[in-house]
């Protein structure tokens with residue numbers, strides 16, 4: 001199989017859905033590449049300043065504004081955002097952090113990197129795949145320091161109940177809003193409800209920059225700690241010194257290099273301007289999936305009765321009838337050029353986390369683990385793409 005794209009594909013890599021290695025009729029997610037994106041990146045490249053500078057600062061200001069947060073801090077990726085958030089709220093060795101097992105593994109990994117221990121909690125069930133606040137409370141021990149809240153698929157968690165648990169036990173709340181830029185809980189944006197919110201700009205997320213991430217917070221002390229840890233614990237940046245704003249620096253913490261660069265910030269600013277409209281397009285596609293698939297032949301769509309307007313609709317997740325062969329189902333869709341995925345194999349089932357995972361029972365997570373399938377979802381899906389997916393799902397179910 002060739003991995004070198006033809007020249008025309010290299011110029012417009014994704015819009016034609018022709019990734020270099022596999023050509024799906026309907027991919028799981030897809031980027032739209034256009035002249036504006038190419039122009040802003042070219043302008044940065046030509047500017048001669050590529051590392052964190054004025055473009056990153058502008059992206060941060062615009063993102064903070066969008067969220068209604070005091071401060072936004074751009075980082076290398078969403079995992080780095082989670083890592084810094086935990087360190088900033090004071091998580092360290094001997095602590096425990098509660099996190100849903102039905103989640104991407106990054107959150108559990110970074111809890112470990114701080115020296116703390118992840119404690120897995122359950123979800124509410126097949127309709128609501130978000131964490132169950134009652135099980136969060138059941139998971140609290142004297143060592144618990146923080147909760148990482150995942151707004152699964154972009155659907156806001158029951159933050160009222162989670163904030164109550166946090167307040168009762170004096171826990172920090174870190175929101176993993178990787179799926180949820182633009183999602184709202186009541187009148188607040190996801191990411192701005194807890195102590196600090198974390199976003200990812202990975203290529204398949206709602207606001208893609210390739211790699212990239214952002215933290216948002218209203219807490220000035222947290223922001224200061226995050227800003228310092230992001231750049232080696234140093235008190236000034238290369239950018240400050242370049243501008244003549246500083247000529248030396250002190251090191252006040254054992255930090256990291258988690259900075260974002262100017263090329264990605266330029267893409268991020270364009271994508272941020274398109275986010276509302278793109279999320280609305282995602283909502284319309286999910287509504288089509290619900291209308292055509294939910295309740296048909298034993299198939300369910302997750303979050304089918306949730307308020308679709310408050311979600312960022314990062315994922316369209318279907319639940320197969322109990323006992324249905326998921327591999328065969330996905331295999332049939334693959335054979336028709338329709339890409340699917342599983343978000344996620346629960347973290348407690350992975351080899352590395354199995355021992356830790358066995359400490360708590362997660363019946364609702366276990367009950368959906370073999371039934372969930374993620375369907376293609378990206379804002380520029382056509383009616384034909386959607387129909388291809390729904391027809392294929394229904395055929396696969398009756399086979």
Ligand SMILES: *Cc1c(COP(=O)(O)O)cnc(C)c1O
Nearest residue numbers: 077078079104106178200201202
């Ligand atoms: C994508 C994602 C991350 C990690 O973000 P990266 O930018 O890929 O590091 C973390 N948590 C969740 C829920 C995600 O979806």
